[in-house]
Amino acid sequence: MARIILDEQAMTDEQRAACAEAISGRRGKIPSPMIAWLRNPELARRGQQLGEVLRFQTSLEPDLVELAILVTARHWTAHQVWTSHKRYALQYGIDEWLIETIASGMAPICSKPRHQIVYDVSKALLEQRRLSDALYGRAIAELGEPGLVELVAIIGYYCLVAMTANAFELGLPDNKAAELGDPKFMGVADP
Template sequence: MRLGPPDPNHLTAEQKRVHDIIASGPRGRVRGPLAIWLHRPELAEAAQALGAYCRYGSSLDPKLSELAILCMACVWQAEFEWWAHKPIALKAGLAPEIVEALKAGERPSFADREEAVVHDVVFALSRERRIPDELYAKGTDVLGAERLVDLVGLCGYYTLISMTLNAFDVSLPDGETYELTTR
């Protein structure tokens, strides 16, 4: 890890305030990129608010949100993100074979149209930097405009997450296995 979280015994008053906001929310703790952002508590506070919306307040159901998050982890090869969200995705009902296909770098075979659209939108945005017209039409048809907006917002937030994880080389907890890359 290039930059660890600030020492919990030496947080500034602002760092402590933001730490406590994050820890008392639905996440229940401060780790990964949120801990890194505490070096700039203003960033941590703003980003965690966006993240709380993307994870817990969006119009996407948890299974679709977690699928999108795992897709973003694959795009960015963000191991911590994958490690943190894989069990959440499985618990939310994402099929294990979808998770395994993503891990292998393959496009899963989807029985669910919503899952297929979420996957395709995430990868189109990440690779092509836009949503092609045909996919956009399919996305608005299958997800509707509101959920498509939330999906794009989630992609933006998890780009920030992934960049932070990769820039500061955030490691997995001791004893955990890297699944997307070899280290």
């Protein structure tokens, strides 16, 4: 059950304005992390604006954006993010086997070079926190410098989204993704 909810009756004018702005944008709705971010309306406004740019206004094709989001959601075991973006990934033509492979934690061998580079860059940044010279060179050759900058921003932004969803249990239990396992702490001890 979500730890934080959107109480429309108790919202301030600033919170209402941030919600109206999100609803009037490309998404047409309030993105789930914004439910938590509304505790600081300026964070909510700017966070959802950044998300809108990264989802809809980069040089990367929509399937590449969704692939990076799925790799990030899997890394964080973010059920709500995974469930939402799995639907978009399928819509943009990402193969079911690729999605299942990522969900299982296995490293896929992608048939499309741009998918492979997005997967490899995402995994390297999430797990090793940097790119080797060789991977950096491959990424620049495949995506270009603007594309790589945008990809890094997408991964970073969706780390924030995933941590927000996990911390406040947004979308649970409704968006539990069975293929990701138990959303509760994933074996992490409570300090």
